[in-house]
Amino acid sequence: MTPEFADPSTSSLPLWLIRQGENEPVLPPELGSVAANWAKAQGFIGRPGQICLLPSAQGGIEGALFGIGPAPKPSSRPARERFSLARAAEALPPGSWRIANRPDGFDLTNGALGWLFAQYRFDRYKRIEPPKARLICPEELEPRRLIAMAAGEYLARDLINTPTSDMGPDELEQAARALAQRHGAAVEVIHGEDLLTANFPMIHAVGRAAAQAPRLIDLRFEGKGPRLTLVGKGVCFDTGGLDIKPPSSMGLMKKDMGGAANVLGLAETLARLGLHQNMQLRVLIPAVENAISANAFRPGDILTSRKGLTVEVNNTDAEGRLVLADALALADEEAPDLLISMATLTGAARVALGPELPPFFCDSDAVAAAIQSAGFSHHDPVWRMPFWEPYEAMIEPAIADLDNAPSGGFAGAITAALFLRRFTGQARAYAHFDIYGWQPSTAPGRPKGGAGQGMRALLHALPEILS
Structure with missing residues (x-):
C-alpha cells in the first residue's frame, strides 16, 4: 500500500474546519446563512470529529463541515487525539476534498499527515477497503515530505503486522534488502555459524535454536557528513526460550521485531527525502527467533560478548538485550556521532508509561531535549x-561482568538500558528507545496493530543534533 494525496487537478469538494463556540459553531462568514441554518438543524456544533455534509441545490453534496473543537488554550499539554483530521478521512463520502479554511491554532501539517495515516490498511491476508475520501495536499505544505513520513510509517506497520510465518529472519532480511535496493544502499549479512567467526557470539547463542539461522543485517547508505547509526532489535518471534512465556504473553510476539521495523521505517523516510546524503547512515539489525530446541541457550549460561564482557543468563526471555549488545558493540567501534537503539525491550516500560508513550534514555542533555521537544511538536511523543547510575550494581552478578535479568523486578526498563549502555562509549551520543510498537485499540490515524514510535521525533530532531 502506498500513501498518496488526491490529484490537485481533479474536481474537489471543500472541507471547512470549524471551531466549537460556547453555544454554537464558529462558522466562517463566507459560508452564509443557509449553511449556518443547515448546520443548526443538523445539531452540528463543531465538536471534535463531528461532520455535517452540506447539500447542493440539486440534491448532491457541495461540501462538508468538520468539527475541530474549541480554540486551544496556551498549554504544553498534548491533545487527547493526535490526528483528529483522520476522522474526516474515515467518515467523508468518496471523492477528492480540499481544506477550505485555515483556523488559527490548527496544525495543518499534522492534519494532512493524519489523513495519510488513516488510509493505511493491512490487507495482505484479507481484502480490506481503505477510505475512499482523498485529500488534496494544501498548497502551503510539502507533499513529498508528508508522503515520505507516511511511507516510513506504512513500512513499519506492515513489517510488525506480518506474522512470523511470513516474517522470520529470512523475510526480515529480504525486507531490508528491498529497502537497500530502492535507495542504493550496500548490504552485508552475516549468517549462522559465520556469526561465531565474525565475533557475534550472543546473536548466535540467542538464535541458534530456531529453524531459520540467526544473522546480523548491515545496511550502509551513501552519504557524507556526521555518522548516524540505527540499531533495531529484530527478534522475529520470542517464545521466551527455555524460560518459556505463558500463552497470554506469547500472542503478540510477532511484534518483537518492532525495533527493527522502526529503524527501517526511519531509514525509508530519510532516504525518500534525500537526507541520507547529508550523513553517513548505517542500519544494523540482529535478526533472530528465540526458539526452543536441544541447542537452545540456557538459564545460568555465561556468554562472552563481542566486546569481551561476560554475561550471566538469568532469564532466556531477556534475549533482546543480548542480541542488541553485540550489534551495539559493532556500531560503537566506528565512534558514530549519534548511536540509536530501538527495541520492544521491557514490560516495565509499558507499566511505567503505557503503550503509546515510549521512554528513551540518553547520555546527552542537549540530544535528549531535542528529541523530546521534536516528539511533542510533531505528535510522536517520547519521554x-x-x-540511573546507582542501579549499575543491579546488573553486576557474582560470577560474570553483567546480568541479563536482575532479580527483584524493580526498575526493569532502567536496568535494561544500563545493560545496553555498557556496550557503547565511543559514540559521541547514545540514545535507547524502549518502544511498544503496537497500537492496542483503534484511534484516528492509528489502526489497531503495528505502530511506528519515535521515528518522526528523531527525523525532526536530527538536523539540530547532527549540525
Whole structure:
C-alpha cells in the first residue's frame, strides 16, 4: 500500500474546519446563512470529529463541515487525539476534498499527515477497503515530505503486522534488502555459524535454536557528513526460550521485531527525502527467533560478548538485550556521532508509561531535549528516563561482568538500558528507545496493530543534533 494525496487537478469538494463556540459553531462568514441554518438543524456544533455534509441545490453534496473543537488554550499539554483530521478521512463520502479554511491554532501539517495515516490498511491476508475520501495536499505544505513520513510509517506497520510465518529472519532480511535496493544502499549479512567467526557470539547463542539461522543485517547508505547509526532489535518471534512465556504473553510476539521495523521505517523516510546524503547512515539489525530446541541457550549460561564482557543468563526471555549488545558493540567501534537503539525491550516500560508513550534514555542533555521537544511538536511523543547510575550494581552478578535479568523486578526498563549502555562509549551520543510498537485499540490515524514510535521525533530532531 502506498500513501498518496488526491490529484490537485481533479474536481474537489471543500472541507471547512470549524471551531466549537460556547453555544454554537464558529462558522466562517463566507459560508452564509443557509449553511449556518443547515448546520443548526443538523445539531452540528463543531465538536471534535463531528461532520455535517452540506447539500447542493440539486440534491448532491457541495461540501462538508468538520468539527475541530474549541480554540486551544496556551498549554504544553498534548491533545487527547493526535490526528483528529483522520476522522474526516474515515467518515467523508468518496471523492477528492480540499481544506477550505485555515483556523488559527490548527496544525495543518499534522492534519494532512493524519489523513495519510488513516488510509493505511493491512490487507495482505484479507481484502480490506481503505477510505475512499482523498485529500488534496494544501498548497502551503510539502507533499513529498508528508508522503515520505507516511511511507516510513506504512513500512513499519506492515513489517510488525506480518506474522512470523511470513516474517522470520529470512523475510526480515529480504525486507531490508528491498529497502537497500530502492535507495542504493550496500548490504552485508552475516549468517549462522559465520556469526561465531565474525565475533557475534550472543546473536548466535540467542538464535541458534530456531529453524531459520540467526544473522546480523548491515545496511550502509551513501552519504557524507556526521555518522548516524540505527540499531533495531529484530527478534522475529520470542517464545521466551527455555524460560518459556505463558500463552497470554506469547500472542503478540510477532511484534518483537518492532525495533527493527522502526529503524527501517526511519531509514525509508530519510532516504525518500534525500537526507541520507547529508550523513553517513548505517542500519544494523540482529535478526533472530528465540526458539526452543536441544541447542537452545540456557538459564545460568555465561556468554562472552563481542566486546569481551561476560554475561550471566538469568532469564532466556531477556534475549533482546543480548542480541542488541553485540550489534551495539559493532556500531560503537566506528565512534558514530549519534548511536540509536530501538527495541520492544521491557514490560516495565509499558507499566511505567503505557503503550503509546515510549521512554528513551540518553547520555546527552542537549540530544535528549531535542528529541523530546521534536516528539511533542510533531505528535510522536517520547519521554526521557534516566540512566540511573546507582542501579549499575543491579546488573553486576557474582560470577560474570553483567546480568541479563536482575532479580527483584524493580526498575526493569532502567536496568535494561544500563545493560545496553555498557556496550557503547565511543559514540559521541547514545540514545535507547524502549518502544511498544503496537497500537492496542483503534484511534484516528492509528489502526489497531503495528505502530511506528519515535521515528518522526528523531527525523525532526536530527538536523539540530547532527549540525
